Amino acid sequence: MSTSSMSMTLLQFCFQQCPSPSLSLFSPSSSNSSVATTKPAAVTCCVSQSQFQSQVSVGNGNVDSRVSERTEIRLGLPSKGRMASDTLDLLKDCQLSVRQVNPRQYVAQIPQISNLEVWFQRPKDIVRKLLSSDLDLGIVGFDTLSEYGQGNEDLIIVHNALEYGDCHLSLAIPKYGIFENINSLRELAQMPQWTAEKPLRVATGFSYLGPKFMKDNGLKHVVFSTADGALEAAPAMGIADAILDLVSSGTTLRENNLKEIEGGIVLESQAVLVASRKSLMQRKGVLDTTHEILERLEAHLRAMGQFMVTANMRGSNAEEVAERILNQTSLSGLQGPTISPVFCKRDGKVTADYYAIVICVPKKALYKSVQQLRAIGGSGVLISPLTYIFDEETPRWHELLSKLGL
Ligand SMILES: Nc1ncnc2c1ncn2[C@@H]1O[C@H](COP(=O)(O)OP(=O)(O)OP(=O)(O)O)[C@@H](O)[C@H]1O
Ligand SMILES: O=P(O)(O)OC[C@H]1O[C@H](OP(=O)(O)OP(=O)(O)O)[C@H](O)[C@@H]1O
Ligand SMILES: [Mg+2]
CATH class of the missing domain: 3.30.70.120 (Alpha-Beta Plaits)
Structure with missing residues (x-):
């Protein structure tokens, strides 16, 4: 990619990050700031075009997005959190055990596949590093992929249903007070309380998907605040009116007197295998390795049912x-x-x-x-x-080839 087209990519990212004026991000402690805090691939912060010229960019990996010269193929796996052990278990069930010498070592091997390096990273960094071509393949939740990938066409989902990490991203409001009789997104949007001066305050860790969802659903007068965890406490603490967070069993919402509403689900998520289009097309061996991993995953997951x-x-x-x-x-x-x-x-x-x-x-x-x-x-x-069911060829492989135009 030329330097000028790289600048365009940075600029586009930066502008995608900027929520529309009525959907600004705020920090509970500094009520007048409107700074996007999430930084995919290589972004600075939300700035105007003229400001942008003088910004120094902060990248999360290889800022030059050309496929580098390395010959090893890299697979990113979650280093922590609930996805980490389930991912290793799935790979083990596919006879792709990861050999990690000690848990603090971030690089490992899958001896069954030669020339493959496993890199343990935080899920959001797996997405960023796929975008910067520092990883070729990765396993993450679809929610993380959507939030940090922001629809970037270089990210290709190879397997969309690895059958763990099931959850959904959902808007939730208190069961009590002014929300007692509000049960749908439409009813929430029509509440007279939300005005330009006093917008609906939503706490979320999803600062790309949150504003996008509100905008797509025509909700005006919304502001977002970001937090890294225990978001369910925000309404009771008076910091937010609603939250947008992951839900699986629903226990955390229930225990904090919150409820989901009709039309409030942003997306359904589970673990997915994702690849960089550039790597698939340009790096030697990535397509073959992806085929082998996909076949093993499909054969195992099919047999499980x-x-x-x-x-x-x-x-x-x-x-x-x-x-x-x-x-x-x-x-x-x-x-x-x-x-x-x-x-x-x-x-x-x-x-x-x-x-x-x-x-x-x-x-x-x-x-x-x-x-x-x-x-x-x-x-x-x-x-x-049953342990494995190998078919003649997996439909997902054909889908992948057609996405790549092969
Ligand atoms: N309650 C849940 N039930 C099932 N899967 C979940 C749940 N919460 C999150 N996930 C899935 O697991 C992924 C990782 O979540 P996890 O909470 O383990 O890590 P994290 O949020 O990145 O880390 P941390 O919570 O420590 O900041 C999420 O992106 C999502 O795909
Ligand atoms: O519907 P449930 O089964 O109750 O799960 C939902 C909770 O799980 C996740 O939190 P996590 O446990 O990752 O803690 P965190 O807030 O520190 O990320 C998510 O952010 C919710 O708070
Ligand atoms: Mg979490």
Whole structure:
């Protein structure tokens, strides 16, 4: 990227950071400041274009966004927080155990994949470092990706549902006082209390997504304050009227007398595998490594949702048994049942009166499947867990190639 186009990127970031005038950010301790505190990739702070010329930029990584000369491929994993151990567990289940000599060492290896370095970073820094080409791949929550990636097209989601870190980003208000009968975003927006002089005060750690959500939903007269944790205390402390934060079980909201409202969900989140488009296209080996990681993740996650069921069925031939099975909605398996004759010797003759069937059934449909099997003469039903299901090719791989125009 040329120096002038780099400046454009910095400028665009800076302007995206600036909430619209009626959606300003404030700090509870300095009520008149309107400074964006979140700094993706390489940003200074919210300044006008003329001011910008004289600013010195502060980057979070490689400010020059060209793909550097290094030959190792880098995967960023969360170094702390609730995502950290679940991420390592998932990789281990995919036979991609991370070998970390000691917990304070931020670089590690996955011996199964040569030329891959694992770097432990805070989730938000994983996103920033993907943008600055200091990482090629990363695993983070979709919320973090959306907040710090800000829709940047260089970030490509390779796997959008790693099935942990489930939560949603939601607006919450007190259950009491002037909010007692407010149950939707529309009702909140129509409250006469919010004026240009006395806007709705929202505390959040999501200073990009928060203002964007309010603007997209047409809410005027809103100001945001930022805080790093325990946001749920802000309304009771009188610091904010509402909060915008992650919710999973809902316990923290409940315990702090807060409620979610209809239309107040900004996004649903879970862990995702994300890659830098530049790395995929330009760095040798990244596409192949991504393919391998994706295949292992898909095979494992697909298997997690299924049981392998075997049973014996009396029948005159394999087709007749197949016919009975395929007439049952819960028994069609992944690509139809596997049926093999069970031979026994009767009166000196080898015959097959029984057939062994093997099918995969969704975990959720297990009991229904067993009932259906019994109903059509199944006996000796055995249920086993599955470790991997490798298909011919994963749909997500095709999606990735098409996003890359390959
Ligand atoms: N209550 C929750 N339940 C499930 N997942 C959550 C929850 N809160 C956050 N997450 C997911 O886990 C990610 C990391 O959250 P976590 O709170 O562990 O780290 P953090 O917020 O970055 O660190 P810290 O809270 O120490 O500042 C979030 O970005 C989100 O994707
Ligand atoms: O719906 P729940 O299951 O109650 O979870 C929601 C809480 O979890 C997160 O906080 P975290 O535990 O990360 O603490 P933090 O505020 O210090 O980040 C989030 O910020 C909420 O406060
Ligand atoms: Mg947290």
